[in-house]
Amino acid sequence: MAEITEDIKVAENIVHKKSSVLTDKVMHYCPGCSHGVVHKLLAEVIEEMGIQDKTIGVAPVGCSVFIYNYLAIDWQEAAHGRAPALGTAISRLRPDRYVVTYQGDGDLAAIGTAETIHACNRGENMVMIFINNGIYGMTGGQMAPTTLEGMKASTCPFGRDPKTDGNPLKITEIVAQLPGTNFVTRQAVHTAAAVRRTKKAIRKAFEKQKDKTGTSFVEVVSTCNSGWKMNPVDSNNWMEENMFPFYPLGDIKDV
Amino acid sequence: MAKMIGAIEVDIETCKGCSLCVEACPTDVIALADEVNGKGYNYAYMANPDACNGCTNCALVCPDSCITVYRKKVEMA
Amino acid sequence: MKGNEAIAEAAIRCGADGYFGYPITPQSEVMEKLMELQPWNSTGMVVLQAESETASINMLYGGAGCGKRVMTSSSSPGISLMQEGLSYMAGAELPCLVVNVVRGGPGLGTIQPSQSDYFQSVKGGGHGDYKLIVLAPASVQEMADFVELGFDLAFKYRNPAMILSDGMIGQMMEKVELKPQQKRWTDEEVAQMHPWATTGKPESRDYNIITSVELDSEAHEKFNHRLQVKYRELEEKEVRFETTDVDDADYLIVAYGSSARISAAAIEILREKGIKVGLLRPITLYPFPTKEIQRLGAKMKGILSVEMSSGQMVEDVRLAVEGKVKVEHFGRYGGVVHSPDEVAEALEQKLIGG
Numbered sequence: 001m002a003e004i005t006e007d008i009k010v011a012e013n014i015v016h017k018k019s020s021v022l023t024d025k026v027m028h029y030c031p032g033c034s035h036g037v038v039h040k041l042l043a044e045v046i047e048e049m050g051i052q053d054k055t056i057g058v059a060p061v062g063c064s065v066f067i068y069n070y071l072a073i074d075w076q077e078a079a080h081g082r083a084p085a086l087g088t089a090i091s092r093l094r095p096d097r098y099v100v101t102y103q104g105d106g107d108l109a110a111i112g113t114a115e116t117i118h119a120c121n122r123g124e125n126m127v128m129i130f131i132n133n134g135i136y137g138m139t140g141g142q143m144a145p146t147t148l149e150g151m152k153a154s155t156c157p158f159g160r161d162p163k164t165d166g167n168p169l170k171i172t173e174i175v176a177q178l179p180g181t182n183f184v185t186r187q188a189v190h191t192a193a194a195v196r197r198t199k200k201a202i203r204k205a206f207e208k209q210k211d212k213t214g215t216s217f218v219e220v221v222s223t224c225n226s227g228w229k230m231n232p233v234d235s236n237n238w239m240e241e242n243m244f245p246f247y248p249l250g251d252i253k254d255v
Numbered sequence: 256m257a258k259m260i261g262a263i264e265v266d267i268e269t270c271k272g273c274s275l276c277v278e279a280c281p282t283d284v285i286a287l288a289d290e291v292n293g294k295g296y297n298y299a300y301m302a303n304p305d306a307c308n309g310c311t312n313c314a315l316v317c318p319d320s321c322i323t324v325y326r327k328k329v330e331m332a
Numbered sequence: 333m334k335g336n337e338a339i340a341e342a343a344i345r346c347g348a349d350g351y352f353g354y355p356i357t358p359q360s361e362v363m364e365k366l367m368e369l370q371p372w373n374s375t376g377m378v379v380l381q382a383e384s385e386t387a388s389i390n391m392l393y394g395g396a397g398c399g400k401r402v403m404t405s406s407s408s409p410g411i412s413l414m415q416e417g418l419s420y421m422a423g424a425e426l427p428c429l430v431v432n433v434v435r436g437g438p439g440l441g442t443i444q445p446s447q448s449d450y451f452q453s454v455k456g457g458g459h460g461d462y463k464l465i466v467l468a469p470a471s472v473q474e475m476a477d478f479v480e481l482g483f484d485l486a487f488k489y490r491n492p493a494m495i496l497s498d499g500m501i502g503q504m505m506e507k508v509e510l511k512p513q514q515k516r517w518t519d520e521e522v523a524q525m526h527p528w529a530t531t532g533k534p535e536s537r538d539y540n541i542i543t544s545v546e547l548d549s550e551a552h553e554k555f556n557h558r559l560q561v562k563y564r565e566l567e568e569k570e571v572r573f574e575t576t577d578v579d580d581a582d583y584l585i586v587a588y589g590s591s592a593r594i595s596a597a598a599i600e601i602l603r604e605k606g607i608k609v610g611l612l613r614p615i616t617l618y619p620f621p622t623k624e625i626q627r628l629g630a631k632m633k634g635i636l637s638v639e640m641s642s643g644q645m646v647e648d649v650r651l652a653v654e655g656k657v658k659v660e661h662f663g664r665y666g667g668v669v670h671s672p673d674e675v676a677e678a679l680e681q682k683l684i685g686g
Contacts (some may be wrong), residue, residue, distance in 0.1 A: 004260060005262045008260060008261070008262050008326070009262050009325050013325040013327045014323060015261075015324050015326045016311040017324075018323070026269050030316065031318075032273030032274075032275055033318050036314065036318025036320070037318045040317075053535070056530050056531075058394070065545060071537045072533065072538075074530035076397040076530055078394075079393075079416055079420045082387070085386075085387040085390035086393050088382075088387075088394065089352060089392070089394035090397070092378045092399055093378060093398050093402070094399045094531070097532050114383055115386075118382075118387065136282070192279050192315040194314055195315040196315065198267070232273040233275065236275070
């Protein structure tokens with residue numbers, strides 16, 4: 001049997017390999033970080049659609065600030081929160097291109113709320129990918145706009161208290177209300193099945209861009225095992241138990 | 256009798272030993288090695304290769320795209 | 333036409349690709365005029381009213397990153413909001429044109445003309461070691477001409493450029509000669525002329541990254557050094573100024589924009605009295621005409637820096653002459669425009685005595 005295992009390791013039997021749109025650089029993320037999975041899915045969708053030469057990405061400030069090191073497409077690095085403004089101009093000045101922004105929760109739903117809402121409300125033709133892990137990973141685990149009630153972070157060490165810290169923000173439900181969005185969905189990448197669904201969602205978001213009918217918005221509820229101080233497997237379990245009840249998965253809008 | 260057999264190849268040096276693949280494998284093929292790679296991570300490997308059916312679940316959840324999956328239908332005696 | 337309208341007309345005619353702005357007095361006519369002219373139907377130029385100045389400047393980042401000629405206009409409080417984006421654009425070496433029709437500050441201030449944004453414009457404005465290329469128009473004609481000049485310099489040096497105007501030039505009506513319509517660059521031309529731009533990665537090149545982040549401090553020092561080399565080149569090659577009546581002058585007025593026009597009238601008053609005064613009008617505020625001020629200053633009995641502020645440019649004039657000549661400042665501020673008589677009187681009092 002062991003010989004058979006070795007024998008089948010030939011190119012014709014490959015059923016899954018690293019996307020050619022991903023570069024050779026090793027991602028700087030912590031072990032088990034959801035960013036890596038979403039980067040991979042984005043790369044696979046771009047590869048499968050054959051649009052590597054037609055896609056312009058906008059990178060955020062946050063852990064994924066260096067996403068441009070990992071996907072071999074043209075990238076612009078935005079200031080914190082401003083990716084949708086960059087995307088707006090790119091999309092309007094290069095309507096022949098696919099524009100994709102990639103942001104975390106602090107970027108998209110705190111400092112960049114105005115840019116997010118107005119780009120979605122105008123219906124800028126771009127894909128917006130939103131990583132929601134309820135915490136500021138890069139700066140060391142501070143409270144995010146999406147931090148759950150009672151959830152601990154370094155700036156709410158005893159758990160988020162809505163009376164003093166405000167409430168967690170469901171920005172995705174807000175952008176779904178706006179006339180400019182054509183597809184709004186919330187997904188996760190904690191299981192193989194969830195990864196398949198998220199990939200389908202990202203693919204759909206890109207396909208939607210062919211019709212130029214507005215903003216396609218994909219939230220991925222994610223883990224931050226360093227920030228949450230749990231191992232990757234426990235983080236996934238914690239996310240299922242605690243994040244999903246407040247941030248339920250599934251399509252919110254599809255028009 | 257035809258049977259799907261599979262195999263995975265882990266890029267040991269880019270594996271961070273997060274063990275998400277271990278958890279995702281439905282047939283308990285993968286384990287983390289006792290040895291570490293150049294970065295000090297206990298990397299994933301096929302501890303139980305005979306059980307692999309090439310389902311790709313491990314590669315799907317892998318954040319570092321370090322798993323290549325092979326699958327072939329073979330006639331078993 | 334109004335100075336602000338001239339900006340709009342010139343932008344379309346020079347083949348600009350995009351305008352992104354937010355209304356603020358005293359410059360809203362720029363976007364109003366653009367919307368009225370509907371250039372998207374003629375040249376294909378994009379005009380968009382953004383949700384804020386913060387968004388506007390970041391739209392410029394996105395557009396410039398694609399190698400497009402993009403611009404915005406605003407007035408002082410709005411320009412303050414844009415400083416983040418300008419720093420990022422300087423850091424990412426992106427060309428763009430920003431028009432500041434200055435009003436009196438600080439804070440919400442007044443909607444009347446002022447020149448109190450000099451420091452913010454020529455010393456960087458946002459965080460980090462960087463410079464903007466700053467052009468100071470003194471007429472409606474220059475408002476129009478500097479749009480193309482601003483874009484040319486911005487692209488030549490891959491650096492943001494600013495037209496530093498004021499409420500007076502913006503609102504003033506004068507005859508202006510507009511250049512004939514030029515074609516916008518095609519996407520193919522952009523890709524060829526600006527190989528750094530994010531235009532979509534063809535197989536023939538590696539992928540492009542527009543960014544201002546570099547975590548390796550040694551590498552970042554090298555990058556900053558490259559910026560400094562660029563600024564030295566600007567200081568060497570791109571200084572622009574105009575002098576009037578300086579050959580026989582005993583005194584020199586240094587003034588830009590509206591203050592230069594007012595000072596020219598003041599010089600007539602002074603010369604009628606027999607006081608020989610000349611004018612040096614910086615056209616580029618960065619790079620500043622330091623050498624020329626130094627050269628002319630050496631034969632003057634005194635220099636008066638005239639600006640509608642409490643005294644900002646005067647510091648650069650003093651630096652230029654290195655204490656060898658007396659340099660005084662005069663200016664009304666907070667939205668008050670000085671008269672030629674006031675300028676003439678100030679020169680007599682501050683430089684001649686009595």
